[in-house]
Amino acid sequence: MIQIGLFGYGCVGRGLYKALQQTPQLNATIKKIVVKNKLKPRDINHELFAYDKEEILNDREINLVIELIDDADGAFKILTVALQNGKPVISANKKMLANHLEEILLLQKKYNLPVLYEAAVAGSIPIIRSIEEYYNIDTITHINGILNGTTNYILTQCFKEAKTFETALKEAQLKGFAESNPTMDIEAFDPTFKLILLLAHAFGVVVKPEDVLNFGITQLTLFDIQFAKEKKQTIKLIAQAYQTDKGIAAYVLPKFIGEQHPLYNIHEEFNAVEINGSFNDNQLLKGKGAGGFPTAAAVLADIFALSNQYRYPYLKQQLKPVNFINNDHLLKIYVRYATDEQFEAFHFHQILARYDGNAYRYAIGYITIKQLIQAKLNQGKGAFVAEIEETPIQINSGVKIPIKNKLPAVESIH
């Protein structure tokens, strides 16, 4: 019998409680739930609740800790003590996992206990175990993912319903798709945490979130939307990791994609992950990336896996040094900037086109991942940055945006 100590009874915790009630075949029961707020009304038996983490961590009958809280630091403490006390852990906390992955791998080794976290990446989509179990023979060459439902919902509203970023964000908040503080989503930190977990499982590289390039969609304006539409393209926030000749390129960026792209038709709050392997060619997994029941479904799958003594088999054998990441890789990038200082923060390797209008200034060119990371640390933070697919898009054909001055393409600056 699995006796669960559950941390958190919010969106996912409640979903898990209810899903477990309908899954007697798992032979698992929740013995205790530890939450934070003593005054919050609860919709189930009050005797199940406690407010001191020791009530789970020191309970000898509890043989599985499931951590579903929204506090990354608190979650890491819980995970550490749970393993010390001989209890395997399931977590959905991508922020905690991404920030402490290396330590978590060591703790698992030290205590010889598993930590599973299928729910932490793309909610209900069974991506981590698929990578571990199915793709471990076929070499993965490229992963592309829409890993954040909030930003995908906003981008869908901007493109399909012609809403501004601000209106779409407010609507997402009203519908419960975006939190009151949406920074983690719209600034692309949340998909970066998830990419870190994918990177470890697919390519065996463990990196810190602060070392991974990301730009969010906060600076998106109607100009960028119109620019994309003129090219019959859309913009999606895509987390990517792929093999290059000098290591793995990994980053999260808005990207212009055409209708032939597998992620073009992933709309609203849906998530999707596209995997390319040496032999399988191209596969797409689509599903709900958030929500009580969809996320609980991934936790249930982890409980079942643990009941069969499962642990991620491939990850530990594969770990490679951080320098396996290729930040010298060149990306074709669109930068819409406001000032000369902002433009100068981007040290393009080669500029293909540059436009300078009253209300709209942009440059398209090649730039390394390293330079983009640097640009973001400087003035570049306030620019809208998006990757352009390598298949050339026609620059400025019939764009209706008023453009004052079209500069000729400039060859390499640096």
Ligand SMILES: NC(=O)c1ccc[n+]([C@@H]2O[C@H](COP(=O)([O-])OP(=O)(O)OC[C@H]3O[C@@H](n4cnc5c(N)ncnc54)[C@H](OP(=O)(O)O)[C@@H]3O)[C@@H](O)[C@H]2O)c1
């Ligand atoms: N929501 C989703 O769809 C989704 C999808 C994938 C992954 N996740 C991840 O799952 C986790 C939970 O998300 P959620 O949306 O369910 O969060 P939530 O609705 O905000 O609920 C958080 C719960 O954690 C409890 N809590 C916070 N700090 C605590 C602490 N130090 N000790 C004990 N309990 C504590 C809260 O207690 P009170 O009830 O007393 O306030 C609450 O019950 C997060 O890591 C999130 O990133 C969520």
